[in-house]
Every structure is written in C-alpha cells, then in structure tokens.
Amino acid sequence: MSNSEAIWDFVEEKREPFIALSDRVWGMPELCYAEHRSAEEHRRMLEEQGFRVTTGIAGIPTAVMGEAGEGGPVIAILGEYDALPGLSQEAGLPSPSPVEAGGNGHGCGHNLLGSASMLAATAVKDYLAAKGIVGRVRYYGCPAEEGGAAKGFMVRAGAFDDVDIAISWHPGHFAAVNDAVSLANTRIDFSFTGKSAHAAGAPHLGRSALDAVELMNVGVNYMREHMPDDARVHYAILDAGGIAPNVVQAFAKVRYLIRASSLVELRPLVGRVRKIADGAALMTETKVETRVIGAVSNLLGNTPLERAMHDNFMRLGPPPFDEADRALAKSFQDTCTEEDIRAAYRRHGLRPVPGQSLHEGIVPLEARGRGGAGSTDVGDVSWVVPTVQAWGATCAIGTPFHSWQFTGQGKTPAAHKGMIHAAKVMAGTAVDALADPGLIAAAKEDLKRRTADAPYISPLPQEVEPALDMSKAL
Known part of the structure; x- marks a missing residue:
C-alpha cells in the first residue's frame, strides 16, 4: 500500500x-x-x-x-x-x-x-x-x-x-x-467630519461629510480609466450621516477595498486613492481620517x-x-x-x-x-x-x-x-x-x-493591529 x-x-x-x-x-x-x-x-x-x-x-x-x-x-x-x-x-x-x-x-x-x-x-x-x-x-x-x-x-x-x-x-x-x-489588497476606512446645519434655513453654515464621501467616490470612479487593467477598487458606505435629509451630515464613513496584481502595483494605487480623499475633504472643507483595516499580499x-x-x-x-x-x-x-x-x-x-x-x-x-x-x-x-x-x-x-x-x-x-x-x-x-x-x-x-528580487515586506503598517471590531460595521 x-x-x-x-x-x-x-x-x-x-x-x-x-x-x-x-x-x-x-x-x-x-x-x-x-x-x-x-x-x-x-x-x-x-x-x-x-x-x-x-x-x-x-x-x-x-x-x-x-x-x-x-x-x-x-x-x-x-x-x-x-x-x-x-x-x-x-x-x-x-x-x-x-x-x-x-x-x-x-x-x-x-x-x-x-x-x-x-x-x-x-x-x-x-x-x-x-x-x-x-x-x-x-x-x-x-x-x-x-x-x-x-x-x-x-x-x-x-x-x-x-x-x-x-x-x-x-x-x-x-x-x-x-x-x-x-490580488494584493488594502482595506481602508475613510472617515469625514464636517459641520451640521439646517439644510434649508442655513445650508451655507454646514460642511457636509456625505458630500465628501460622494465626491471621493466620483474621483475614484474617474481614476478607473487610468489604472492597471487587473486592478480593482470597491467601496461600501458604512455611515451616511443619518436619515434626516434636512440636516447637513456632519460625519460620514466609507470603506475602500483597493486591489492590484502585486504589492508593487498596489502601493502607488493606494496613494492615489488617499490623494482623492484628501481632495474631497479640501473641496468640502471637511477633515478626513483614515484607518487601515487589513492588507494582504498576492x-x-x-x-x-x-x-x-x-x-x-x-x-x-x-x-x-x-x-x-x-x-x-x-x-x-x-x-x-x-x-x-x-x-x-x-x-x-x-x-x-x-x-x-x-x-x-x-x-x-x-x-x-x-x-x-x-x-x-x-x-x-x-x-x-x-x-x-x-x-x-x-x-x-x-x-x-x-x-x-x-x-x-x-x-x-x-x-x-x-x-x-x-x-x-x-x-x-x-x-x-x-x-x-x-x-x-x-x-x-x-x-x-x-522572492530573490523582492523579499517579503508585510503590507500591514507596523502600527496597525487586527480590527477585532470590524464585523460590527458589516
């Protein structure tokens, strides 16, 4: 046998x-x-x-x-x-x-x-x-x-x-x-903070975090024509700022999943998405904070x-x-x-x-x-x-x-x-x-x-720990 x-x-x-x-x-x-x-x-x-x-x-x-x-x-x-x-x-x-x-x-x-x-x-x-x-x-x-x-x-x-x-x-x-x-990937939460206001009575006083999320999504969608063919970018809005349309949303959060065929191609793509988020915050006069949830190699x-x-x-x-x-x-x-x-x-x-x-x-x-x-x-x-x-x-x-x-x-x-x-x-x-x-x-x-020409480097930033709470947002 x-x-x-x-x-x-x-x-x-x-x-x-x-x-x-x-x-x-x-x-x-x-x-x-x-x-x-x-x-x-x-x-x-x-x-x-x-x-x-x-x-x-x-x-x-x-x-x-x-x-x-x-x-x-x-x-x-x-x-x-x-x-x-x-x-x-x-x-x-x-x-x-x-x-x-x-x-x-x-x-x-x-x-x-x-x-x-x-x-x-x-x-x-x-x-x-x-x-x-x-x-x-x-x-x-x-x-x-x-x-x-x-x-x-x-x-x-x-x-x-x-x-x-x-x-x-x-x-x-x-x-x-x-x-x-x-595909190698990185999963990042982008949290935008703005200022709430009465959407009809004083809209000029508000700074919409939801607008920032939407503008970020538009920017990433325009980027799709100009990234490698086998790269992929997906997103899910985790927090749209509430259910009241007559309130300017002061907070909103979107989770992005960015993928590429290798870590070498992934890193610059992540950098571009981050710049788009910064641009969306600049356009809406909001602030953006990021949290890396996870990252994997090809x-x-x-x-x-x-x-x-x-x-x-x-x-x-x-x-x-x-x-x-x-x-x-x-x-x-x-x-x-x-x-x-x-x-x-x-x-x-x-x-x-x-x-x-x-x-x-x-x-x-x-x-x-x-x-x-x-x-x-x-x-x-x-x-x-x-x-x-x-x-x-x-x-x-x-x-x-x-x-x-x-x-x-x-x-x-x-x-x-x-x-x-x-x-x-x-x-x-x-x-x-x-x-x-x-x-x-x-x-x-x-x-x-x-691995002779490209030794392993963890795609996880050293300061990032397992997101043990991530299922709460799913």
Whole structure:
C-alpha cells in the first residue's frame, strides 16, 4: 500500500465527526474576528483528537493552532471558519429562503474549509503515530479571511517562522490544484467630519461629510480609466450621516477595498486613492481620517508542491458523486445564468460541458484560467513558507461565490464528499513531503527563487493591529 492509500484510510476513519463539525459551523455563521463559537468548536475538536492546542495566536482571540508529533519537518494545514453577512439560506433549498432575514451565511464554504483541513491534519497525526515517523503537523484555525487579513497578522507575529510547508484548499466547482493567482489588497476606512446645519434655513453654515464621501467616490470612479487593467477598487458606505435629509451630515464613513496584481502595483494605487480623499475633504472643507483595516499580499505559487498535489489528485481520482448529488446540483445550477456557468469553466481554463452539474474529473495541472481573481490572506503565508492550495468540487458548476446558492449547498452530501476528497489530497501531499526530504528542499528553493528580487515586506503598517471590531460595521 502506498503512502497516499494509507493516509486516505486514516481520513475515512474520521470522516463522520468532521462532517458533523462542518455542519455545526455552518449552523452558527459568524463574521470576521467574531467567530467565537466556531473557533471554540475547532478548539474542542483539536483537543478531542489529541492535539496540543494554543489559542489567541498573534493576539487574535479566534485564532487557534493544534500541533502533534515531535521533531522533524513541520507541515502546516490551514483552515478557516468565518462567514459572510446577508447570505443566510436554508440548507439544500434551491430558491432564496433565508434562515434568518438579513442573517449571516457560509456563502464561501469556510465551514467546509476548516473542517477538511483539520481532518487532513488529524489523519497526518494518526499516520505519524502509527508509522513511528518523526515529524510534526499543525492545524492553523485562521479567522477573518473575508477582509480581516488575519493570516497576515499571524505571519507578522512569527506564527509560521518554523513551518517547512503549508497546505490549504478552498471549496468551489472543480477538483484542481489552485492556480496561484490572486490580488494584493488594502482595506481602508475613510472617515469625514464636517459641520451640521439646517439644510434649508442655513445650508451655507454646514460642511457636509456625505458630500465628501460622494465626491471621493466620483474621483475614484474617474481614476478607473487610468489604472492597471487587473486592478480593482470597491467601496461600501458604512455611515451616511443619518436619515434626516434636512440636516447637513456632519460625519460620514466609507470603506475602500483597493486591489492590484502585486504589492508593487498596489502601493502607488493606494496613494492615489488617499490623494482623492484628501481632495474631497479640501473641496468640502471637511477633515478626513483614515484607518487601515487589513492588507494582504498576492499569492506565490510553488511548482514542486503543485506537482506533488496534482499527483495525489490523479491517484485519488474525482469525488464519488451519485445521481442524487447530480440532481440536487442541477436544481441549484438552474438558478444560475449561462454566463455564471461559462465563467466558472473559464476561471479554470476549461470548455463548458453541456449538462454537467458537478465536476467529475481532475483539472489538468497545466490548465490556466482566464477569469478574474480575488484576494486571500493565504498570500502572505505563501511569501514566507512554500505553500500549495487545492480547489475542491463541493457545489454545482456556476454557483456564484458569496451567494445564497453557495450557502444553500454547504451541507449537501455532494459538499461533504468534496470536502472529504480535498482532505485526502491535502493529507496525501503532506505525507509525501514527510517521506521525501527532497520535496521540501525543492519547495524551499522554489520560494527562494521567487522572492530573490523582492523579499517579503508585510503590507500591514507596523502600527496597525487586527480590527477585532470590524464585523460590527458589516
């Protein structure tokens, strides 16, 4: 029996408790840095499985780490468990039906992400003990991926300094090695303070903070024609100054998310947005204050680890979906547009397959997507530790990320099968690295080469601390 086949048996032995963990976290969706119940569920499970547990990593109450084994290489497997606002949805129902009106929901599948990663780490722990292999495995429970940049703070605090390789995954449409493309970003709150006045009787005495926010937005929108094609800028008004139109608004706040393909391109773009905010304050005779909420780096790939992970995918084969899985996925797919479906294939460089509701293959390693990229704080880990990620097939092809449809599929049998499949791939990649010191050495050399001309510098200003209160504004 190969290392991979042996470790897959260890995954199978523990599958049911970790499916139950995923479902429990699905049922308690919590926003970034407020994942107290979810983090406690993960801490309790780590203790039950015999890990040595550390909480409060990098001073973050909802960050947890479990370690097992002694000496040798350190393999990190990264998990997440934060949810998103406004995406509450009944499980398994292919029509909008929130469990709680306006409530949170796991619209990016992080309930599955954390559970599969801990399952993989547990299987590796059991495998090391059974085989008498020297080495350590760690599960990192990472909060606030959705905008809080927790892993960036954990990197800055040295939480990964002695890690040899890092492994993670993300729920999605296809089973594949992740093409390491993501956008670096910075999230900044701009708070404008002006002067209130009677909007009819003495408008000339007022200085509108809301006008400043609107002028800033106009300025940024004009900037869009003159920034790199792959850069992105988004905003959300957090405080419009009140509900009375007959009062000149004395305070208003807008949150900006600024993205670029690399930190090198991001820094000047952030500077330009800051100048626009200063200009809006000047035009309205208001004052502007800024607060950096978070910032993340772009992902770095790692060729040796990507090949090792792909080998595991190919040995394992696709997830074992059945007709019931396909039928339920089809009912969700029917709520998506044709463009949603085409975009899902395009992101992985694949041609659409008519009538396919679930992906039942493995995406070729050489396939490269042509769709837009998001951002992830795994990027910061990838700059300091050789890192590889998988995609797991857990939902109907075409399901929009950050949608009620994604939430609704988070407890389906297909999602559970995709989650177990991803856990096996991650665990197999980990034991391959432990069995082959040359793989770890090659992965480290690959990272050294990629960062030779641009060593890692945290995009988080040194004075910025985790925005533990940020979910209050969501």
